[in-house]
Amino acid sequence: MQLLIFTDIDGSLLDFDSYKPGPAVRALEACRRAGVPVILCTSKPSAEVRVLRTILDLDTPYIVENGAAIFFPAGTGVAVAAQQLAESKKWDVSTIEMEDGETFTRLLSGVARAGVVEALGEIAREVGMEVRGISEMTMAEITERTGLPSDQARAATMREFSEPFIVLKGPGDEGRIERTELLELIRPAAERRGLACALGGRFFHLQGRHSKGTAVERAVACYSRAISHSSGSDAVDQKSLLRTMALGDAYNDLEMLAAVDEPVLIRRPDGTHAEGIAFPGLVRTECVGPQGWFEAVMGAFEGEYPSGD
Ligand SMILES: [Mg+2]
Structure with missing residues (x-):
């Protein structure tokens, strides 16, 4: 075996x-x-x-x-x-x-990242939330959010197929909403665009259907x-x-x-x-x-x- x-x-x-x-x-x-x-x-x-x-x-x-x-x-x-x-x-x-x-x-x-990044903006508007994708973040912000050493933080931005993001403000602004609940709101909007959304330890990830x-x-x-x-x-x-x-x-x-x-x-x-x-x-x-x-x-x-x- x-x-x-x-x-x-x-x-x-x-x-x-x-x-x-x-x-x-x-x-x-x-x-x-x-x-x-x-x-x-x-x-x-x-x-x-x-x-x-x-x-x-x-x-x-x-x-x-x-x-x-x-x-x-x-x-x-x-x-x-x-x-x-x-x-x-x-x-x-x-x-x-x-x-x-x-x-x-x-x-x-x-799937190619450019289309994923574009779809993220549409999905955020559709769900009524404010998001910040890693492609909008400065190196200093990524280092601060992840605690990664700077060379690894730089490598972390070299993505080809997905866009990690955080949710700054959820829909309706009814105070804190669980991340898993947010995921359930985001998923149908992602699926309608042939994409998927995953929830990692630090970020949400918009990506292809894998x-x-x-x-x-x-x-x-x-x-x-x-x-x-x-x-x-x-x-x-x-x-x-x-x-x-x-x-x-x-x-x-x-x-x-x-x-x-x-x-x-x-x-x-x-x-x-x-x-x-x-x-x-x-x-x-x-x-x-x-x-x-x-x-x-x-x-x-x-x-x-x-x-x-
Ligand atoms: Mg982990």
């Missing part, structure tokens, strides 16, 4: 405020030794994830902008499988060469194909060769958690778990943030893995 781990970044693998991985580094090291891919799955854009991949010393595939695109390091077995699956399923696939020469096979579900969950399903399909090919048999039940786990802390992680065998909801710094996420098999960590990440991942190693083969 091959274990795959999909993980959210902020508030899960990294501390929500300090952006430090803390004890999660030791669990990442255990994954590396055991040959378990840790696949970052985030609302962040590729430029920002690439900074983190270097810091965390990861060379695995990654998923950006809430499922808009999956990047597989070119030439790996799973990248070859992604290319083949994309051709048979008519997925958008291309080869992307980064500035530093690193090459990826990219599966794309996202989610972290749709991307995880595609990535799992690619790994299934790669593994069944390398085991030399197409006849075996491919799903039985994989064990999937996902870790997240916010409402936009719901679809990702629902798409795996072992979903883990990470406790937040205020002691709560994200509201609105509840289904059978969901594990809620005792510990907060990266400490909870460590707890869940090391727990997975104590189970059947890696004895099953």
Whole structure:
């Protein structure tokens, strides 16, 4: 059995405020030794994830902008499988060469950001709320709102497929309105424009009709194909060769958690778990943030893995 781990970044693998991985580094090291891919799955854009991949010393595939695109390091077995699956399923696939020469096979579900930014203005008027998109914010404002170091804050603005935003004033101005309630108001207006809206730890995200969950399903399909090919048999039940786990802390992680065998909801710094996420098999960590990440991942190693083969 091959274990795959999909993980959210902020508030899960990294501390929500300090952006430090803390004890999660030791669990990442255990994954590396055991040959378990840790696949970052985030609302962040590729430029920002690439900074983190270097810091965390990861060379695995990654998923950006809430499922808009999956990047597989070119030439790996799973990248070859992604290319083949994309051709048979008519997925958008291309080869992307980064500035530093690193090459990826990219599966794309996202839509161009310019149209998303334009739609955000229309949706705000329709719902009767005042919003501020990240493209309107200065670097100083982004640094202040996120607490990110300046190089990562700059990378955070290099989006291609989505627009994060905050709501300055809700409809009717009836005092505080819950963020999940706002989401329910925004969603139909987004859907009418062929878009979707997700709720992350800090921002709302307007984007194409994809989610972290749709991307995880595609990535799992690619790994299934790669593994069944390398085991030399197409006849075996491919799903039985994989064990999937996902870790997240916010409402936009719901679809990702629902798409795996072992979903883990990470406790937040205020002691709560994200509201609105509840289904059978969901594990809620005792510990907060990266400490909870460590707890869940090391727990997975104590189970059947890696004895099953
Ligand atoms: Mg998070």
